[in-house]
Amino acid sequence: MTKTLIIDNGSYSVKIGYATDDLNWSPHIISNSIVRTKDKRLILGDLVDRNQNISGCFFKRPFERNQLTSWETEKLIWDYCFNSEDLKLHVNDYGNDPNDMNLILTEAPFTLPKITKNTDQIIFEEYGFKSYYKNITSSFVPFNWEQNEKLYQTNQLSGGDDKKVYKDYQLVIDSGFDSTYIIPVIYGMVYWEGVKRLDIGGRFLTGFLRELISFRYYDVTDETILVNNIKEQTCFVPINYNQSLEKLKQEKIRLGPRPKPGSINDNSMIVEYALPDYKTTTKGYLLTDELRKNINDVDELQIMRLYDERFSIPETLFDPAIATIKHRNGLIKTIYDSIYSCPELVRPLLVSNIVCIGGNFKFSGFKERLQLELKKVLPVEWDIRIGIDEDPIVYGWKSANCLATNHMEMYEKLCVNKSDYYEKGWGYVNEKLGCKLKGW
Amino acid sequence: MSSLSDTVVSAAINRPLSFKNPKYNPSRRHKPHRQLVSDEQKRLATLTLPVDAVTYFSVEAYPPLRPQKHYCDITGLKGHYKAPSSGLRFANAEVYQVVRTMAQGVDQQYLELRNANVVLK
Numbered sequence: 034m035t036k037t038l039i040i041d042n043g044s045y046s047v048k049i050g051y052a053t054d055d056l057n058w059s060p061h062i063i064s065n066s067i068v069r070t071k072d073k074r075l076i077l078g079d080l081v082d083r084n085q086n087i088s089g090c091f092f093k094r095p096f097e098r099n100q101l102t103s104w105e106t107e108k109l110i111w112d113y114c115f116n117s118e119d120l121k122l123h124v125n126d127y128g129n130d131p132n133d134m135n136l137i138l139t140e141a142p143f144t145l146p147k148i149t150k151n152t153d154q155i156i157f158e159e160y161g162f163k164s165y166y167k168n169i170t171s172s173f174v175p176f177n178w179e180q181n182e183k184l185y186q187t188n189q190l191s192g193g194d195d196k197k198v199y200k201d202y203q204l205v206i207d208s209g210f211d212s213t214y215i216i217p218v219i220y221g222m223v224y225w226e227g228v229k230r231l232d233i234g235g236r237f238l239t240g241f242l243r244e245l246i247s248f249r250y251y252d253v254t255d256e257t258i259l260v261n262n263i264k265e266q267t268c269f270v271p272i273n274y275n276q277s278l279e280k281l282k283q284e285k286i287r288l289g290p291r292p293k294p295g296s297i298n299d300n301s302m303i304v305e306y307a308l309p310d311y312k313t314t315t316k317g318y319l320l321t322d323e324l325r326k327n328i329n330d331v332d333e334l335q336i337m338r339l340y341d342e343r344f345s346i347p348e349t350l351f352d353p354a355i356a357t358i359k360h361r362n363g364l365i366k367t368i369y370d371s372i373y374s375c376p377e378l379v380r381p382l383l384v385s386n387i388v389c390i391g392g393n394f395k396f397s398g399f400k401e402r403l404q405l406e407l408k409k410v411l412p413v414e415w416d417i418r419i420g421i422d423e424d425p426i427v428y429g430w431k432s433a434n435c436l437a438t439n440h441m442e443m444y445e446k447l448c449v450n451k452s453d454y455y456e457k458g459w460g461y462v463n464e465k466l467g468c469k470l471k472g473w
Numbered sequence: 474m475s476s477l478s479d480t481v482v483s484a485a486i487n488r489p490l491s492f493k494n495p496k497y498n499p500s501r502r503h504k505p506h507r508q509l510v511s512d513e514q515k516r517l518a519t520l521t522l523p524v525d526a527v528t529y530f531s532v533e534a535y536p537p538l539r540p541q542k543h544y545c546d547i548t549g550l551k552g553h554y555k556a557p558s559s560g561l562r563f564a565n566a567e568v569y570q571v572v573r574t575m576a577q578g579v580d581q582q583y584l585e586l587r588n589a590n591v592v593l594k
Contacts, residue, residue, distance in 0.1 A: 095505035098506050100509060102503065102505060103503055105503060145510075145512075145513055145529065147509065176533050226525075229532055230534065231533075248586070354542060356542075361533075361537070362535050362536065366534070367534040369532070
């Protein structure tokens with residue numbers, strides 16, 4: 034039987050796996066980078082966790098501002114994914130052969146034509162897959178409409194969709210590593226006129242946190258991985274930024290300049306992060322009440338207290354003015370612009386079918402905040418439904434899996450065969466899979 | 474541990490891949506993002522596109538209609554004024570005395586904090 038390989042090639046991580054009937058199965062997540070360590074060794078980004086020293090690592094990523102500029106690097110990472118014993122994908126072993134394998138690949142929106150051409154060449158000439166379908170990650174989300182409905186957590190089901198392959202109207206917010214895209218998908222097709230991009234992503238947020246910590250507490254300019262861990266473990270999206278600041282101020286006044294041990298607990302706005310001491314921990318960890326009880330000498334730890342950084346960092350998405358260097362509209366205004374550049378009739382339909390994918394939506398409180406803010410700017414009678422999966426990183430992959438397992442006949446219509454590529458050339462592939470825009 | 478990851482990687486990177494065409498010669502050269510974007514700009518300039526055409530450049534979020542807020546570089550209060558000599562923003566006359574009597578080079582260090590310093594190349 035012909036297997037289907039699905040690769041969600043994001044700028045931070047590659048999500049890879051064979052299409053399965055088990056729609057809840059999560060794909061392998063491989064860091065999309067090559068790391069040069071302090072002692073000048075090159076290792077794949079995915080293996081850096083096994084490395085003892087995470088300090089001073091330099092990342093080389095194939096993606097540069099959402100464009101796949103370096104296939105030389107990407108190919109090494111793909112080769113590792115295809116052949117690694119850890120993942121057990123065995124793309125060219127154990128009876129598997131790419132010549133008899135379908136491929137579903139995702140790419141970033143507005144990938145420049147030159148780069149797209151490189152990708153098509155590599156898929157067919159270098160790896161030689163039998164057939165291949167490529168689109169942006171968000172365009173797969175409508176196929177996963179059953180799961181989407183569950184995410185909205187409302188009992189009211191929109192009727193008449195039972196026999197549909199995909200949801201007719203879907204607004205996807207894809208907040209990834211390099212940038213945040215707002216993408217309306219109408220009748221299963223991306224409505225390019227409504228697509229908007231906000232140049233703030235996980236990379237920017239980590240960088241901003243690194244600058245704040247370096248300026249206020251310790252110099253962490255070399256510690257990208259550490260700062261990323263701190264961001265993932267401590268940051269949250271506030272319901273109201275000014276209120277949170279005020280609450281924090283009250284707490285600071287109450288605790289005084291030197292808080293007594295035990296006065297900071299899980300309920301307080303202030304958190305303590307134990308920095309790596311390279312004896313007990315090489316990565317550092319968040320101090321929770323449970324850990325405080327178990328560790329005898331808390332005074333021995335080198336602790337960093339985080340105050341407003343916890344919510345100022347994610348708030349940058351809503352109000353880029355916080356980071357002072359970006360004079361741009363925030364996320365809410367960008368969503369608003371995107372909705373209002375769609376045809377008038379579908380606007381309310383899009384608003385009631387919003388799904389968020391991408392790693393930034395792992396910040397807690399994102400859904401509540403989005404709901405609140407969108408309510409302020411959109412007409413009252415519009416029903417706002419927002420869905421964020423528990424694991425928004427792999428949601429795009431799972432949606433592509435829905436296409437591959439439930440609607441293979443759809444895939445057959447969409448895909449490009451290798452024989453067609455060799456007969457009709459790249460122009461044909463681009464016509465079928467490329468971005469259908471004037472002058473693209 | 475490190476030796477293990479090394480062997481795994483070198484095995485992954487150096488392993489001969491049976492499904493690859495050995496004669497395939499990629500004639501691509503790595504182009505940085507900046508160059509690709511300027512190429513795209515040149516390409517678009519040669520086309521006659523409608524005013525509202527969607528391109529790589531037109532999808533970016535718009536700048537806001539509200540003016541940018543400015544803050545004092547020394548105190549962090551609202552900075553309504555800008556020193557003509559150095560470009561530093563300041564809150565009031567009291568702070569201006571500090572700005573005016575600043576030693577040479579210090580003003581650039583303050584500007585560097587908000588990436589507004591002059592970089593000589």
